[in-house]
Amino acid sequence: MLLFSLPDCLHSHRTRLVIKEKEISAELHEIDLNDISEEIKFISPYDDFPTLVDRDLILQNSRVIIEYLDERFPHPPLLPVDPVARAKFRLALYRIEHTWYPEFNKAYKNG
Template structure:
């Protein structure tokens, strides 16, 4: 890798190959067609140069000139404002607030529970029951297109990594299977989603 100190004119993203937070950040970058250098980080072999940028091994980490961001929620909202087209949050303040509530729940409840329940290539049965109940709640919001919208947005970007992993693990969504499969396919068929996958995620 060329010295990062000489590359601050470019947007750099350092992400893990199999992280929910890293995956959604890469998806936002690809959806917005942002010219960024994506660097995959081996958490067990982090260079001193990357440690200087992210001293607490907190990934994803985004570098935009002199700005360094390490929280995926902060990163994706920053990118949505920095590169406004296409917009991934609604313009309407009420809808925007509802999106942010959904994002908050996904990152503080769904993501941590998945990471805790995913062990040795399998999900604990208790989480399977939980994720089914979670999706029952949002079925009316994803039935026809994307989350609360005809347009792809940040909530879809955040649900996508979870849906990809659930699909790879063969989780049966029972009576909601068709709706969730259709919604998932609308996401997975996007060029941006396919481009966001690491080799590790492709092999899931």
Template structure:
């Protein structure tokens, strides 16, 4: 098997989800950490967008985290991280898309703004998204099961988990408060956080607060 290389960055939640997928599938890989504030001079020759994650599998390169994860699912089908049923698989893709175009996009926007009114609007937006996840996602798809789609972990769980590990950044720097009453969501988080693949690479909130400390005086964000 050709060696897999994963280009990552220490705070990047998108690279994190690819690492979790590789870990869940027990696929050996070489991790290459990139300082996005001081990129290697040849990095754009490796990553066309100049971003992480980027996966190299032999002579092939794959970028965009959702696509990387689906590539890994198809290349290493055991254990499966997407359901076989086509409707359930479509549901998985819907929620992965929601994470990227709603939850993570709103988070990035909130971290970039220093204007108090825009911050308040961003906090409200995130709260609504989490309530939507609770009611339309977890409650309807797997109310009595441990994971997003039921009894087994999936790419949906691995997509969302990194956001929750870094939520202390939003609480500390942007005044975000986790909405009350999201009991299913909290239980889901505890379940995923206790998986061996997660515990092996998880970082404490102090780690993230230290690295994001410059957000207090700067609009730049480490991605």
């Protein structure tokens, strides 16, 4: 299993956190957007990172990757078992993505 990610991308970071939390054996490759090899362009033609390669499967988008990893490696589960608690957790993630991520990105870009 290979994960291609950007060193300063929040979506890449949370994907790496899931891999670490679930103790998944994966090769991590940090991508420099200024120097992308032809092989990486083939794997991720739109420079969409993180990108996960697992055998013949290639996935982009941190949500898709994280859901796949949670289903493929179910222990420990990332989400609560109770549907109400799971919905509240997903709502909290949504709020973080739409409130905190933009602010972090603005602060990061402005130095």
